[in-house]
Amino acid sequence: MKAKNQRLVLLVLAVAAVLGAVLLAMSALKEQAAYFYAPADVARQGPPQDRNVRIGGMVRKGSVRRAPDGVTIDFLVGDDSPHLIPVRFKGIVPDLFREESGVVAEGRFQAGGLFVADEILAKHDENYMPPQLDVKTGEHKSESLK
Amino acid sequence: MHIFANPARFLKIARPLTPWLGWSGGLLIVAALAVGLFASPADYLQGESVRILYVHVPAAWLGMGGWTGLAIASFMQLVWRHPLAAVAARAIAVPGAAFTAICLITGALWGKPTWGTYWQWDARLTSMLILLFLYIAFIALDDAERERGGEGRITAIFGLVGAVNIPIIHYSVEYWNTLHQGQSISFLRGSSSIDASMLWPLLASALGFTLLFGAVVLMRMRAALARQKVEARLRRM
Numbered sequence: 551m552k553a554k555n556q557r558l559v560l561l562v563l564a565v566a567a568v569l570g571a572v573l574l575a576m577s578a579l580k581e582q583a584a585y586f587y588a589p590a591d592v593a594r595q596g597p598p599q600d601r602n603v604r605i606g607g608m609v610r611k612g613s614v615r616r617a618p619d620g621v622t623i624d625f626l627v628g629d630d631s632p633h634l635i636p637v638r639f640k641g642i643v644p645d646l647f648r649e650e651s652g653v654v655a656e657g658r659f660q661a662g663g664l665f666v667a668d669e670i671l672a673k674h675d676e677n678y679m680p681p682q683l684d685v686k687t688g689e690h691k692s693e694s695l696k
Numbered sequence: 697m698h699i700f701a702n703p704a705r706f707l708k709i710a711r712p713l714t715p716w717l718g719w720s721g722g723l724l725i726v727a728a729l730a731v732g733l734f735a736s737p738a739d740y741l742q743g744e745s746v747r748i749l750y751v752h753v754p755a756a757w758l759g760m761g762g763w764t765g766l767a768i769a770s771f772m773q774l775v776w777r778h779p780l781a782a783v784a785a786r787a788i789a790v791p792g793a794a795f796t797a798i799c800l801i802t803g804a805l806w807g808k809p810t811w812g813t814y815w816q817w818d819a820r821l822t823s824m825l826i827l828l829f830l831y832i833a834f835i836a837l838d839d840a841e842r843e844r845g846g847e848g849r850i851t852a853i854f855g856l857v858g859a860v861n862i863p864i865i866h867y868s869v870e871y872w873n874t875l876h877q878g879q880s881i882s883f884l885r886g887s888s889s890i891d892a893s894m895l896w897p898l899l900a901s902a903l904g905f906t907l908l909f910g911a912v913v914l915m916r917m918r919a920a921l922a923r924q925k926v927e928a929r930l931r932r933m
Contacts, residue, residue, distance in 0.1 A: 558775045565771075565856065572860045576871065584873040585818035606873060644812030646741060654811075654875055671811045676880040678746060679891040680737030 586654050590631035597659040605635055605665060606654040614649055639667040646672035703921055706780055714914045721907030728901035736897050748806040754902040755799035758909050759827060760862055762792025770855035782848045785855055786838055787916035791909055793831035819868035820876035830858040
């Protein structure tokens, strides 16, 4: 075999080995490197107690309740599974926080299953469109953001 | 590719190609950003901040595409010992790092009004930051090895191994739960969840930045070849 071809074979094998190692590492990190737990994950593993975690999902339609003090809100986070997580948060939510939209909450589970969040982040989806085409809601939502 | 391995033949093509790429890229960027920043509609949810997309997405693609090119050049350098391959990889590193940094900065600026935070350690953001560190390490390693008078083989191996981060960045939003949204445009399936009125300025801007990237790489390669020539002449004196 010519030296050139030998290097080619050797290098292709080396790249394949490194790729294989990365795939193994990624599958091992599947749980640990997740940015948040979905309600289905929480239902499967049980709510992680005594430590700060992030949960994420969709704000259930019609579930947002504002407390009389004006700064505390309660809502339900769901996903494709039938499980729901009740969340309580005291503070200012991002502009894009709304019902039927993605949300990530950082905080702690209480003994009763209530999730008390210290921080709320809005998760954006992969859809980009002008307000006129927002047939789902039929209103110009971007106006309210100005 | 073997035809262009000859530096003299490469220069004959690169010299007239550089201004063409640079000017057409520059004009396309100005036109695309004018449409993107003023004529295209605001997003139904994000409002005006969606316009950062026209810089952020091309920068992200070029940061990742840059390392892909750098890895291919490193591979060719290691296997076929092309004299131009090392020059090309070195020329890509600096603009690649610059676009990766632009992607991270514009992403942070978009994240504050949209997510409510400049930075979070989710898989997409972290792997993109690692790409920036890889670029910086590549440049430092390359400088160190050239100072030592080496052929740049260690740098090439590093460029090749670093390429594993590219599929990780790409699939991070599908494989892990991330704060960053999933992919909107799939070139493989030819589908997009971005409305046409925003997609066209985005693709035009991406093409413009790509042409400019090409011009910068050619300029840097020509400068590197000129420097090699000068150094060779000085040695003969």
